Amino acid sequence: MKREKKRNLQALAFVLPGLLILGFFVYYPLFMNIVYSLQSFTLSDTARKWVGLSNYQHLLSDKVILVSLRNNILYAVISIVFQVGLGLVIAAVLEDVAFKKVSPVLRSIYFIPTIISMTVVCLLFDFVYNPQMGLLNSFLELVGLGDFTRIWLGSKKTAMYSVIAVSQWQSVGYIVMLFIVAIQKIPDDLYEAAKVDGAGKLTRFFYITVPQVQQMFFVTMILTVVGAFTVFNEPYILTGGGPGTATMVLSLHMYQTGFVKNNMGYASTIAMLIFVITAVLSSVQFFTYGTDKEGRA
Numbered sequence: 573m574k575r576e577k578k579r580n581l582q583a584l585a586f587v588l589p590g591l592l593i594l595g596f597f598v599y600y601p602l603f604m605n606i607v608y609s610l611q612s613f614t615l616s617d618t619a620r621k622w623v624g625l626s627n628y629q630h631l632l633s634d635k636v637i638l639v640s641l642r643n644n645i646l647y648a649v650i651s652i653v654f655q656v657g658l659g660l661v662i663a664a665v666l667e668d669v670a671f672k673k674v675s676p677v678l679r680s681i682y683f684i685p686t687i688i689s690m691t692v693v694c695l696l697f698d699f700v701y702n703p704q705m706g707l708l709n710s711f712l713e714l715v716g717l718g719d720f721t722r723i724w725l726g727s728k729k730t731a732m733y734s735v736i737a738v739s740q741w742q743s744v745g746y747i748v749m750l751f752i753v754a755i756q757k758i759p760d761d762l763y764e765a766a767k768v769d770g771a772g773k774l775t776r777f778f779y780i781t782v783p784q785v786q787q788m789f790f791v792t793m794i795l796t797v798v799g800a801f802t803v804f805n806e807p808y809i810l811t812g813g814g815p816g817t818a819t820m821v822l823s824l825h826m827y828q829t830g831f832v833k834n835n836m837g838y839a840s841t842i843a844m845l846i847f848v849i850t851a852v853l854s855s856v857q858f859f860t861y862g863t864d865k866e867g868r869a
Contacts, residue, residue: 602847608840615834627841637842640822647736647821648800654740655796659747660789664781666748667755668773679752682745690742694809697738701725701810725811728818735806735819743799747792754788755781794857798850822846 609627613620631637662682666675685693700707701724709721724734758781766776782789804823807813813820813828822842830839 605840605843605847608837609844610837611840612835612837614836615831620837623837627838630838631841631845636817636820636825637822637845639817640820640825643732643819643821644801644803646732647739647803648797650733650736651739651743651796651800652793655744655747656789656793659744659792660751660782660785662744663748663751663755664777667752679749682748684745685742686745688742690805691809693738693742694806697734697741698725698810701734726815728815731811731815731818735810738806738810739800739803743796747796750788750792751785754785758784790857790860794853798853801849801853802846822849 608620610622610624611620612623612627665671666678666682671678699705703709703721703723703726706724708724712718712720722730724730762780762784763776766780771779802823803821804827807819807821807824808827811819813824823846826839826842826846829842830836
């Protein structure tokens with residue numbers, strides 16, 4: 573009994589620091605944000621007025637919230653197609669025998685944008701999208717497609733898609749590397765048997781690669797969707813949510829509400845909405861693929 577008690581105390585000594593860090597930096601701020609979402613106050617006002625659920629009632633009638641949600645959903649859908657879908661295709665191509673010799677170089681090329689600061693990436697694409705001297709319009713004119721030149725970040729029709737494209741360019745390399753790791757774990761015997769049966773590369777991709785990386789597919793999909801609902805840097809740096817509210821997203825709306833309009837209570841309410849959305853998506857991923865066949869975590 574004494575040895576068991578000693579082992580329990582030793583285990584608690586190892587676990588306790590992590591629990592304290594989680595409690596102080598995660599759960600306590602989350603609890604306080606719930607409290608703040610039920611209050612009305614500003615950064616300079618120390619007296620907080622209790623307003624109950626009025627902030628949540630305002631959330632339901634906030635037109636900017638609807639625009640932000642639509643943009644976040646659009647962000648998520650496009651990210652799934654290009655980051656997850658295209659990332660899987662690129663990973664499969666890089667792991668093909670025909671590309672084995674140049675695969676390390678290509679991996680580095682795809683992964684380099686991931687390690688670049690998003691601020692630097694946004695400033696780079698701000699120059700690319702420049703309507704007068706930008707690389708994109710200059711390239712379109714050079715190849716005889718001058719009619720397709722646009723004020724990419726200044727038009728409501730193209731601004732959101734232009735912002736989303738920045739994330740796809742930077743993030744696809746990370747997803748590719750995750751899929752490469754998953755593909756490398758697939759036994760070569762499966763591919764060899766498929767070759768003997770006369771299966772082509774496309775057949776092997778859809779009937780061997782895709783099923784074997786299914787778990788990684790959904791993990792990357794959840795990571796991508798959660799990232800799409802918490803995106804901030806790209807719209808903030810490139811457009812500031814404009815023109816109008818064309819590129820407004822939830823996190824940017826929360827920031828402007830709290831630090832520009834100085835309505836911290838309502839900003840906390842928007843933060844709770846973001847938390848609920850991301851928590852639900854994370855829970856779906858955990859309960860779907862976070863347990864083994866016997867139902868154990």
